[in-house]
Each structure stands twice: as structure tokens, then as C-alpha cells.
Amino acid sequence: MSQSPVTTERRPHRDRVIPTRNRWRSLPVNIFLFILIGLALFLGTCQGVQSLGWWSTLGGGTGSEKATITGTNPEEIKGWMTIKQVIDAYKVTPEEFFKQFNIPAGTSPETPLNQLEKIVEGFSVTTVRDWLKVRAAK
Amino acid sequence: MTSSPERHHKLKPVAPGAGKWWDIEHIRYLVQTGFAVFIAVLIYNRAVSDLSGPSAPTSPEAYCPLGGFETLYKYVTSGGQFISHAHLSNLVLFVAVLVTAVFAKSFFCGWICPLGAIQQAITGFRRWVQKRVSALGCIAIWLGRQTKPAAFLDRWFRYAKYLVLAWIIWGTVTYGEMVFRDVDPWAALLNIVESQSGIGFWVLIGTLVVSLFGDRPWCRYLCPLGAIIGVVGKLSFVKVQRESSVCIGCKWCTRECPMDLPVHAKSRVAAVECNMCLSCVDACPAGGALELRFSLLGTKHEGAQPEKVKP
Numbered sequence: 480m481s482q483s484p485v486t487t488e489r490r491p492h493r494d495r496v497i498p499t500r501n502r503w504r505s506l507p508v509n510i511f512l513f514i515l516i517g518l519a520l521f522l523g524t525c526q527g528v529q530s531l532g533w534w535s536t537l538g539g540g541t542g543s544e545k546a547t548i549t550g551t552n553p554e555e556i557k558g559w560m561t562i563k564q565v566i567d568a569y570k571v572t573p574e575e576f577f578k579q580f581n582i583p584a585g586t587s588p589e590t591p592l593n594q595l596e597k598i599v600e601g602f603s604v605t606t607v608r609d610w611l612k613v614r615a616a617k
Numbered sequence: 618m619t620s621s622p623e624r625h626h627k628l629k630p631v632a633p634g635a636g637k638w639w640d641i642e643h644i645r646y647l648v649q650t651g652f653a654v655f656i657a658v659l660i661y662n663r664a665v666s667d668l669s670g671p672s673a674p675t676s677p678e679a680y681c682p683l684g685g686f687e688t689l690y691k692y693v694t695s696g697g698q699f700i701s702h703a704h705l706s707n708l709v710l711f712v713a714v715l716v717t718a719v720f721a722k723s724f725f726c727g728w729i730c731p732l733g734a735i736q737q738a739i740t741g742f743r744r745w746v747q748k749r750v751s752a753l754g755c756i757a758i759w760l761g762r763q764t765k766p767a768a769f770l771d772r773w774f775r776y777a778k779y780l781v782l783a784w785i786i787w788g789t790v791t792y793g794e795m796v797f798r799d800v801d802p803w804a805a806l807l808n809i810v811e812s813q814s815g816i817g818f819w820v821l822i823g824t825l826v827v828s829l830f831g832d833r834p835w836c837r838y839l840c841p842l843g844a845i846i847g848v849v850g851k852l853s854f855v856k857v858q859r860e861s862s863v864c865i866g867c868k869w870c871t872r873e874c875p876m877d878l879p880v881h882a883k884s885r886v887a888a889v890e891c892n893m894c895l896s897c898v899d900a901c902p903a904g905g906a907l908e909l910r911f912s913l914l915g916t917k918h919e920g921a922q923p924e925k926v927k928p
Contacts, residue, residue: 499860499861499862499884501858501884501912502860504913505858505911505913506910506911507909507910507911508855508909508911510895510898511644513855514648514728516720516721517728518728520716520721521714521717521724521725522713524713525709525710525713528713533705533709534705534706535704535706536676536679536680536704536706558701603701604701604702605700605701605794
């Protein structure tokens with residue numbers, strides 16, 4: 480028995496719409512235009528802001544300034560910086576730093592801070608920044 | 618030609634352009650795949666590179682809009698500083714998501730978010746298997762019937778995402794840290810190469826497994842970004858609108874909705890959960906019954922009540 484053609488029948492009812500209050504007070508939006516506008520708003524906002532130089536995927540700042548460690552502002556510390564870079568810049572002895580954050584002895588001073596987060600329980604770049612701020616205030 | 622309701626229920630949804638490459642569903646898959654591939658490339662680059670030194674490749678986390686929300690409080694109160702793991706790009710993306718939401722509601726969730734796309738792909742795979750293995754289809758129907766008494770829980774669990782959002786706000790304000798990062802399945806996926814044992818990883822696995830049984834569980838119940846977008850999206854003038862005078866009551870729209878919204882009973886789909894995937898519009902067999910419309914000021918929202926047709 481052949482399948483009834485009704486199963487794939489398209490019913491053009493658009494011309495039969497009885498206007499309601501909502502319909503009178505709204506305008507149809509083309510779906511393809513809606514998709515284009517949605518994508519354009521999202522990508523356009525990102526692109527527009529980038530063209531203004533207000534974009535960085537490398538931590539704080541606008542990306543125009545290079546991240547360096549000066550030893551004056553703990554907020555400059557980034558996850559990719561090593562223990563050695565931090566303790567050298569902030570005049571901290573390795574023993575003090577290791578003891579403060581319970582870092583296992585034998586950990587290389589060349590270990591980046593973001594790697595330490597996975598090794599040491601409770602360790603984060605934020606805790607290092609906070610500790611250095613308190614230490615500097617003493 | 619008869620037009621009885623029984624007859625209409627047998628109608629197969631055929632939308633304009635259905636089955637062709639410009640079909641809404643296909644375009645959506647294409648867009649979602651594009652964004653997912655972009656993120657996958659970032660994850661791959663990160664996996665094969667040396668992470669020490671300032672020249673390390675960009676962390677995929679720099680492209681998470683929720684990170685922008687989490688750092689917003691510190692950024693405003695400290696004059697431009699970021700919490701750990703947040704970047705300026707996170708903030709920009711968060712603003713872009715909000716700008717998009719003001720016009721297009723949850724367009725980001727339905728068309729861009731890769732985590733949503735992954736859940737959707739898993740659900741699609743389940744349907745594909747069910748169609749081919751009839752036993753699995755029968756089991757799914759049986760399970761659906763057995764769990765029907767608990768369906769009311771779905772409505773209440775949808776509020777959980779606001780609790781998650783409140784927790785994030787409280788945590789970032791109190792501790793100045795990404796408290797949600799450890800349990801965030803999206804963060805776990807972005808860091809999948811570096812860490813596979815955290816709570817977030819298991820939440821991710823759980824989300825993917827549950828996606829086999831229901832559409833977009835993370836988006837529906839727990840996504841804090843979805844909660845923000847849903848609330849901001851209330852400002853949008855663009856909504857899916859149903860014309861009861863031409864609606865044939867086939868309920869294909871409700872069946873196709875990944876968020877299980879009762880589209881067939883609404884005059885306007887204004888729910889915060891609507892992710893603007895347009896599956897309902899795509900599935901509607903009655904031309905003009907479901908349309909995307911830009912509401913002018915003064916449009917009355919009639920909720921779940923059927924519209925009064927004016928002659």
C-alpha cells in the first residue's frame with residue numbers, strides 16, 4: 480500500500496491568518512536575517528572592541544602593555560610566571576615561599592605558578608598576590 | 618479534504634527549505650560546528666605547546682563569557698583588575714553576549730555555545746540510535762512513561778541555575794576568586810588535556826551522560842550564563858509568536874523544542890529557557906502559525922491562554 484501524500488503535505492495558511500492584537504502590533508522577522516544579525520552582533524561587538532585595542536587573552540591589561548614583573552604590584556603576577564621570577568622580584572627567600580604555600584621540597588623554582596595550582600592543594604595565583612600584598616604592608 | 622485534529626497529528630513537519638542545506642537546522646549545525654572547531658583548535662594548541670613563559674598559547678578559558686561575569690565585580694571595584702584566570706577577552710565576550718541577548722534573546726545558547734552544541738549532538742546521536750534499534754526506542758518510551766509522575770520536578774529544577782548564579786555572585790564578591798571554576802564542566806572541557814580528575818571533569822561526564830536521556834540538561838537546569846542571558850533576553854523585542862487562527866494543534870513545535878517548552882499552548886514564547894534555536898518554527902507544518910516577530914510597544918503577552926481571535 481502506497482504511503483498517503485498527505486503525510487508530507489505543506490499547508491500554506493499564511494494568507495488565512497485572522498489578525499490578532501499581537502499580530503497587528505508586531506512585524507515579521509526574516510529568519511535568515513535574524514541569524515545574520517545575531518551573529519553580526521556577537522562577532523561585531525568582539526571585533527569592534529578589538530579594533531579599539533581593548534582586547535587581551537594574556538591576563539590583565541589591554542594587551543598593549545607587555546606583562547612584566549617589577550616587584551612593586553602583586554597584581555602583575557600571572558599564572559605563566561615561575562616561582563623564581565616571583566621570589567626574585569619580591570625579594571622572598573625560596574624557603575619562605577615554599578613554607579608559606581606548603582610546596583613540596585624538590586619542586587623546581589622554574590615551575591610556573593599555574594602548574595603549582597595542580598600540584599599544591601589550595602594554591603592559586605590569587606593567594607600569592609594576597610600574601611605578597613600583606614607581606615608588603617608589614 | 619478533511620481537516621480533523623486526528624488527521625493533523627499525522628502530518629509530517631515540512632518547513633520551507635526542509636531537507637536542503639539552507640534548512641534552519643542545518644545552518645545552525647554549521648554555525649555551532651564552526652564555533653566548536655575554533656575552541657577545539659585552541660585546546661589542541663594548548664595541549665601541544667610549552668606552557669611556561671609569556672609566549673604560551675592563549676588559554677581556551679580566555680574565550681569563556683562567564684569568566685567575564687565572574688571578574689566583573691573585581692574589575693569595577695578595583696579599577697580594572699582581574700581575578701585569577703580571567704582576561705580582558707572574557708569581559709569583552711560577556712558584553713558581546715549581553716548585546717546579542719538584548720536583540721536576539723538566548724541566540725548565544727542556541728547557536729553559538731559549544732557546550733550546548735555538544736549536548737545537542739549527544740541527544741541527536743541517541744535519537745539516531747533509537748530510530749535504528751527499535752528495542753532501544755521501546756525502552757526509551759517505557760522509561761518516559763515510568764518517569765512521567767516526576768515530570769513536575771523538571772519545572773522546579775529549572776530554578777537551580779539561579780541558585781548557581783547567586784552562589785557565583787556571592788563567591789566572587791566574598792573571595793575574589795572563580796568559585797565556580799572547579800565544578801564548571803565547560804572549564805573542565807577547556808582544560809581537558811591538563812586536568813582530568815577534578816570535580817568539574819566529573820560534572821562534565823555527568824552532563825554528557827544525562828544528555829543521552831534528555832535534551833540539554835546543563836542548559837536547562839544549571840547553566841548560570843543561561844540564567845543571565847535569559848533574564849537580559851526579556852528585553853528583546855523579537856519573539857516566536859503563534860497564531861491560533863492557523864495553528865492546527867499538531868504539537869510538533871512542542872515535541873521539537875529541546876527545552877520542552879509548551880510552544881503549542883503559548884501565544885508568544887517568552888520563557889527565559891527559549892534558546893532561539895527556532896526548531897519549533899522549523900517544524901511547524903502550518904505556514905504562518907509560528908513566526909519570528911518583532912513586537913512593537915504595547916504588545917500584550919497572553920501567556921499560556923489561547924488568544925482571542927478578533928474577526
